[in-house]
Amino acid sequence: MxxxxxxxxxxxxxxxxxxxxxxxxxxxxxxxxxxxxxxxxxxxxxxxxxxxxxxxxxxxxxxxxxxxxxxxxxxxxxxxxxxxxxxGHGRVALPPSHPNFADYLYWFHFSNASLQPAIFRLALTRGMVGPEDPRFKGNEARVRTAVANVNNRLLENKYLAGEEFTAADVMTMWCFTTMRKFEPLDLTGYEGILGWLERVSKRGAYRRAMERCDPELDLEAGISAEGPSVVELFAKAMAGRK
Ligand SMILES: N[C@@H](CCC(=O)N[C@@H](CS)C(=O)NCC(=O)O)C(=O)O
CATH class of the missing domain: 3.40.30.10 (Glutaredoxin)
Incomplete structure (x- = not known):
């Protein structure tokens, strides 16, 4: 059939x-x-x-x-x-028989389950308790640990699951590009992530998708070490009472 x-x-x-x-x-x-x-x-x-x-x-x-x-x-x-x-007939995923299957699963889930919540907690606590509060500093350290985790992986591997581009890269790309419009994250010195951003952003599929869904976004700023400009309205909303 x-x-x-x-x-x-x-x-x-x-x-x-x-x-x-x-x-x-x-x-x-x-x-x-x-x-x-x-x-x-x-x-x-x-x-x-x-x-x-x-x-x-x-x-x-x-x-x-x-x-x-x-x-x-x-x-x-x-x-x-x-x-x-x-x-999709299982394309851009690694099957259980692949030696990197566990890596694929880990990195597929890492962005939504660990990296992104840590970044959002940082934005929230800055506004709620201020940057000198130990709760903010704790979250800051957590974000640094998560970012270093990704960077170390990408210093030794072309893509997150290993040598092959997979959906783990798709899931993570937004966290280091457009998401930085909500919480600035300077990637200076994170050479593993910067090299990977360059590689992934050159993919025709990424370019076509971004042209269709968010044509006004500056993709080069998105992959730069300094990151894109922030959404002012969001920054104000997160500034809270401090
Ligand atoms: N865990 C969900 C999160 C979905 C989510 O919060 N999406 C945001 C877009 S960045 C949204 O729709 N925010 C607007 C709202 O919640 O009203 C996912 O991965 O899809």
Missing amino acids: STPTPKLTLHHLQIGQGERIPFLLEELGLPYELKLYKRSPLLSPAELKEKHHMGASPVLEDATFDPDKPIMLAESGAIAEYLIHKH
Whole structure:
């Protein structure tokens, strides 16, 4: 039986982690429709909130199997695994038989489970308790440990899972590019990460995805050591009472 042509729609809140999914879709060579949403003023607008219970981006709509009742899936990690295994024939993932399977799993999950929460906690505590507070300093140390963890890996490996580019790189790319518009992170001296940013950003799939989902973003600033300009409204919102 032949596989039906995928009918995929990606709901993406611009300047956000939803960019991972167009990047992956382009890598997998899958056709997709893209619905773009602007922040209102910082969070999801009402039309996006209607798409999924959590009201956050990305949301994948898959009408391939039942056009009357499309699957609505959230969580960038879950969407990535779904696309790879349901429509992508396992491409850009490593199989359990691969010697680097454990590395692949670890680095696929590291960005959403450890790196990103650490960076957001840092932004939050700066506003809530101020940069001299031990709780802020503790979070700062945690971010440095997480960033050094990635850097050490990339000093010894071309990509996060090893020699092959995988979805682990797709998941992590936004954390060191667009996410720095929300919490500045100077990457000066992190040569492993900077070299990897250069390599990944040259991929045609990344360029095509970013052109479609966030054409106004300056990609060169995104991969630079200093990072892109920050979203002022977010910085003000996080400044809190200190
Ligand atoms: N863990 C989720 C996080 C989703 C998330 O928080 N997305 C942000 C975009 S960066 C968002 O939609 N924020 C707006 C809102 O929550 O209203 C994932 O990986 O997809």
